[in-house]
Amino acid sequence: MPSIRDVARLAGVSHQTVSRVLNDHPSIRVETKQRVLDAIRQLDYRPNAAARALVTSKLNLIGILSASVGEFGPTASIAAIEEAARSEGYSATTLNLPDTSPEAIGAAVRQLLREQVDGIVVIAPQVRVFHVLRGMAIDVPFVSLQTSSGQGSDSVAADQLEGARLATQHLIELGHADILHLSGPQDWIEADSRMRGYLQALRDADLPTIPPIRGDWTADFGHYAGRELARRQDFTAIFAANDLMAIGLMHGFRDAGIDVPGDVSVVGFDDIPVAAHVWPPLTTVHIDFAELGRRAIARLLATLRGADDDVPQREAPALVVRDSAATRR
Amino acid sequence: MPSIRDVARLAGVSHQTVSRVLNDHPSIRVETKQRVLDAIRQLDYRPNAAARALVTSKLNLIGILSASVGEFGPTASIAAIEEAARSEGYSATTLNLPDTSPEAIGAAVRQLLREQVDGIVVIAPQVRVFHVLRGMAIDVPFVSLQTSSGQGSDSVAADQLEGARLATQHLIELGHADILHLSGPQDWIEADSRMRGYLQALRDADLPTIPPIRGDWTADFGHYAGRELARRQDFTAIFAANDLMAIGLMHGFRDAGIDVPGDVSVVGFDDIPVAAHVWPPLTTVHIDFAELGRRAIARLLATLRGADDDVPQREAPALVVRDSAATRR
């Protein structure tokens, strides 16, 4: 593995000059520069990142802390974050949280810090994670993603509350008055935002609220809930906090002989790729998770570079109307 | 940021002794060790990875090269790979290929090499990627995932051919004789394996083959194909190369008034989380992608450590029978 000195020798200059070429220092003769560049190519020289990191004390690495393996949104965001980071000259390392216990979070952050990350993007939709994080006094900048409630300049979010409001309003406009909400898990910020959007829409329309059902995001739970709910008669529409649960829900209703949207209207959230193809095609809320990821990096790098950042904090959701919700007869 | 010397000073030993403690060298007095450990805790000292990497010329970093953003299987594997790598003391960096052109692949590998990875896991199901990779003479070990055809000790794979054979055989056992295959894209190794499994099952049963339809893995394509296929009468069952296409297919058939499984039986592949909840519940092939990821790391680390590896190369798929395929009347 050739070093900077090998290049210097071949080009007939000092290693320092090579370093200047590498970091394109302004004052260097073009001719010299060319000689160095040739030598670099000839030796297939690649700068040693570790040595560079040692002296600059910057690894140009950003850490991604994710507490939601496999969820649709986060996964889409992570890929975008990695790509955006690389295009800015950083590399990225992802760490998936095994659970959201304070210990696990602490260990994960320490691990990332040990790996010398310059900044951290947190994709941890659980409220609890944030409490722990705030109490940790992390010595690198970090931004959080997906937290509609995590105010402050350190977060980037889709306006999930607005999306939920849109979804619920849509049901109201279809003539529904008794709308149930199948929410996400207690601890999740997104679950909370989506529920708040739902409640707000009902309040705005002076409609009564029914105590929401707590789900766990899975289609299996939705399926179970659908079968249970089939016995109740106190609602004509359901807003599920995500598509997976909505699809499971429709399955449960089908098992119970309840027609969607004939008997009950269903709306989901996320617009996962199959949403358009299930039966009936699912009306849902679309969010651009990749854009969210890109924005998180923009925000983090702005902080890292000490620049003023005017990265938009909120991303607008869009209602996608399909067939799973219909006018109340 | 405290260094090893600060710790040494506080503990009243030489920095070398601290280094010994850090790498738990055998010969060191427990008492001394304790003093050092206390100092470390007290200063919140964290070893500088860059300095260590510089001298050992190992970053303990493994690179993940992925050419399949968002596909269900790969995504599940990636998370498992990261986790497995970390539990072995390595960190991981993921790089998503924007496209599979030789240039993009070359650039990605160079990038990873520049980031000083010790090894690379390739999740690139396209045949082409492998040709390029083989021609590159990469100077770190690499293993590939998901390639049922990429023989040699450098790959870990689910036996997709076997899974496809199972799926097709299931249709045959149900009494179908005219079975169509909706395959994945031309270039994909997995698409090829799944098609070969399909063909083998037909051959074993002395059944005629129908030219397969080339899909692109998306539910949208499945939907389109379903509508087109509705006009044909030359088949009674379809084996789709993945669940997304299978679900789209059923959507298309539904649009055309064709009943699944009444008129046509459908089988998918992957067992994605909604597979059980769509209508009709999808009969499919389950593969443990996470296990595959873990195995890839085991394999890579074995190579890295020069150990003999007896990591199983093949992972058995399982047929999951639901309702989308039924006996031919």
Added chain:
DNA sequence: TTGTAAGCGTTATCAT
């Protein structure tokens, strides 16, 4: 069991 010295490949600083 512990300490001392050298060096890993860069960049920063000061000369020239």
Added chain:
DNA sequence: ATGATAACGCTTACAA
């Protein structure tokens, strides 16, 4: 515009 020299924080010899 270029070069010499000193760090950066650690590990690997070698010595005691």
